[in-house]
Amino acid sequence: MKIGIIGTPQSGKSTIFQLLTNVELTSGNKANMGMARVPDQRIDRLTAMYNPKKTTYATIEFVDIAGLVKGQLKKSSEFLNAVRDVDAIVQVIRAFHNDLVPTIDGKIAPLSDLDAIQSELILTDWSLLESRMEKLERERVKNPEATKELAVLGKCRDVLDNELPLRSLELSEEEDKLIRGYDFFTRKPLILVVNVDEDQFRTRDYPQKAELTQWACERNIPLVVVSGQVEMEINQLDTEDRELFMSELGIEQTGIARLAQAVYGDLGLISYFTVGEDEVRAWTIRQGTNARQGAGKIHSDIERGFIRAEVVGYDVLMEHGSMAKLKEKGLFRLEGKDYIIKDGDITNFRFNV
Numbered sequence: 001m002k003i004g005i006i007g008t009p010q011s012g013k014s015t016i017f018q019l020l021t022n023v024e025l026t027s028g029n030k031a032n033m034g035m036a037r038v039p040d041q042r043i044d045r046l047t048a049m050y051n052p053k054k055t056t057y058a059t060i061e062f063v064d065i066a067g068l069v070k071g072q073l074k075k076s077s078e079f080l081n082a083v084r085d086v087d088a089i090v091q092v093i094r095a096f097h098n099d100l101v102p103t104i105d106g107k108i109a110p111l112s113d114l115d116a117i118q119s120e121l122i123l124t125d126w127s128l129l130e131s132r133m134e135k136l137e138r139e140r141v142k143n144p145e146a147t148k149e150l151a152v153l154g155k156c157r158d159v160l161d162n163e164l165p166l167r168s169l170e171l172s173e174e175e176d177k178l179i180r181g182y183d184f185f186t187r188k189p190l191i192l193v194v195n196v197d198e199d200q201f202r203t204r205d206y207p208q209k210a211e212l213t214q215w216a217c218e219r220n221i222p223l224v225v226v227s228g229q230v231e232m233e234i235n236q237l238d239t240e241d242r243e244l245f246m247s248e249l250g251i252e253q254t255g256i257a258r259l260a261q262a263v264y265g266d267l268g269l270i271s272y273f274t275v276g277e278d279e280v281r282a283w284t285i286r287q288g289t290n291a292r293q294g295a296g297k298i299h300s301d302i303e304r305g306f307i308r309a310e311v312v313g314y315d316v317l318m319e320h321g322s323m324a325k326l327k328e329k330g331l332f333r334l335e336g337k338d339y340i341i342k343d344g345d346i347t348n349f350r351f352n353v
Ligand SMILES: Nc1nc2c(ncn2[C@@H]2O[C@H](COP(=O)(O)OP(=O)(O)O)[C@@H](O)[C@H]2O)c(=O)[nH]1
Pocket: 007, 008, 009, 010, 011, 012, 013, 014, 015, 016, 067, 096, 097, 098, 101, 195, 196, 197, 198, 226, 227, 228, 229, 230
């Protein structure tokens, strides 16, 4: 799972990337890559309970992709290749005022920045689709598969003709498979980040807020408000001052934490946990993964030799306070290989190799 961060130049992409990953940025326009921790209060509480030698949070990989000047997309093959490669897109939209960082047209216009880039992505998908359709039309006579694919691409074209992204198109599993290989930009999950300044953060207001919120709502796209500036300040404080500052700002979680969680959730990822004195750890799986496949995340031997999973929900553990109590009350469940793991399940796999 790789998430690409895109946006206009100077919108705060690298700032947010760095806050997410703590990766030192290399200068120049090369794409930076790094892993971001997905904060999880459940892991914090399990760590407090077990006091393990090691705590491991879920992580997702981010790529800081070079900025995109409006209208320049066709010329930027580096940008296109980088975006083609990611599983989801985070678009950073500038709302912050900062006289030291002028915008290209001197305006702060979040909605038009967003629209400009998204329209270009739609156009790029459209060009790819057109050339693919032409090729398939020529092959049609000797390639029976082409007809099926053309039918799906035809549906895609109708959507793009209406200037809508391909993620708005509902396709059957089979149809989706036929076009998956094209990696259309507008079919990738999208998450919006509005980068606000401290004033905007405090007043919970920024230019075009209503329009932007409506845009995201209509398309069912998550929108997270983050302030690169405030987050950097928070980062520099020690724990005590940090809590004070955050409570003064009226927030319980940093914007970066919310962003990482929004991305994780939007990709259909969930966590199950393993606990013990050595390690408390979150394991990332897709929603719908069964116990046996889930066990494979830890080790292929456990998947191969899977016998049973001992499972208890995080909430049940917290309610009863300790594993010993759960065992006493018989609240541990034994599940077979086809059990669908739930978010927050605490598991112990029995296996035999
Ligand atoms: N005032 C203010 N400045 C910011 C904020 N986020 C980023 N900046 C500044 O904007 C400039 C561009 O940020 P950068 O992250 O490099 O943008 P990129 O070109 O999108 O990667 C830098 O000078 C940042 O310090 C913010 O939330 N508020």
